[in-house]
Amino acid sequence: DIQLTQSPSFLSASVGDRVTITCRASQGISSYLAWYQQKPGKAPKLLIYVAATLQSGVPSRFSGSGSGTEFTLTISSLQPEDFATYYCQQHNSYPLTFGGGTKVEIK
Amino acid sequence: EVQLVESGGGLVQPGGSLRLSCATSGFTFSDHYMDWVRQAPGKGLEWLGRTRNKINSYTTEYAASVKGRFTISRDDSKNSLYLQMNSLKTEDTAVYYCVRVWSSTWYGSYFDYWGQGTLVTVSS
Numbered sequence: 001d002i003q004l005t006q007s008p009s010f011l012s013a014s015v016g017d018r019v020t021i022t023c024r025a026s027q028g029i030s031s032y033l034a035w036y037q038q039k040p041g042k043a044p045k046l047l048i049y050v051a052a053t054l055q056s057g058v059p060s061r062f063s064g065s066g067s068g069t070e071f072t073l074t075i076s077s078l079q080p081e082d083f084a085t086y087y088c089q090q091h092n093s094y095p096l097t098f099g100g101g102t103k104v105e106i107k
Numbered sequence: 108e109v110q111l112v113e114s115g116g117g118l119v120q121p122g123g124s125l126r127l128s129c130a131t132s133g134f135t136f137s138d139h140y141m142d143w144v145r146q147a148p149g150k151g152l153e154w155l156g157r158t159r160n161k162i163n164s165y166t167t168e169y170a171a172s173v174k175g176r177f178t179i180s181r182d183d184s185k186n187s188l189y190l191q192m193n194s195l196k197t198e199d200t201a202v203y204y205c206v207r208v209w210s211s212t213w214y215g216s217y218f219d220y221w222g223q224g225t226l227v228t229v230s231s
Contacts, residue, residue: 001171034217036152043204043221044152050214087152091216095170096142096154 002026002090006099012107019075021102023088028068032092035064035073038101039084048073049091078104109133109220111205116225123195123229129188129205129222136186137161140208142218143179143190145201153201155179158188163211173199195229202226 003026013019023033031051036044046055048064051071061076075082083106088099115127129141140163143155156169158179167179178191188205203225206218 032213032216036218038152043224044218045221046217046219049209049217049219055219089152089154089217092213094168096157096216098152098154101151 001095002029002093002097004088004090004097004099006086006088006102009100009102011102011104013078013104014107015078015080017078017107019078019082019104021073021086021088021104023066023071023073023099025069025071025090029090029092031067032090033064033066033071034089034091035062036087036089037082037084038087044087047086075104080106109207111207111220111222113203113205113222113225116203116227118228118230119195120231121195121197121229124191124193125195125227127190127192127203127205127225127227129190131186131188131205131207134207134220136181137183140211140216141179141181141188142206142208143177143188144204144206144218144221145199146204146224147198147201150201155190155203157208160211192227195227197229200227200229 005024033051035048038044052064085103110132112130142157176194180189205222207220209215209219
């Protein structure tokens, strides 16, 4: 199985900060990585797929990059509504797997 | 508008069974692969399994943690997805999400729509 390791697991930041979350895969997954945002009590929401493609309706302050085994999700200027938990997910092979999550909280 | 609505969650004793349903609307259900994902309380996301579409013979894939205990099925005539859960364990306690897979290729094997989730509690 492909393990996804997210770092950090917890991040404290201020509105307007640039935030970067890393997801490392235990083996190469080409560009087949998605990012999701989850707010408390809600279902996850797709942000980015195939590593760098922004889902329709997602603000352009979100961006993704990477390929192979190392990927990043960047929020260029953190907004109040961005405080949430973020998960990466590989869509390269079965079983599909998720990273452990990164919780972004207000400093 | 795409909608996925799960139902059937509740309290069940260890060793028991439960069947979850996911009613969908707003898209051509028969075209899409459909998956189940769960989230234990305070924990991360876990993929459970997939049912492919008719063109791909409705074949299924499962995570090792549920293979042999859980069965995913679908009824394209009812635009519905199902998860039959048998031999339930306390560690199966979680919110269960029905999710739509964007496309049948690995390029598109991510989840573009999620239901609101249904809580399953396995406890004596």
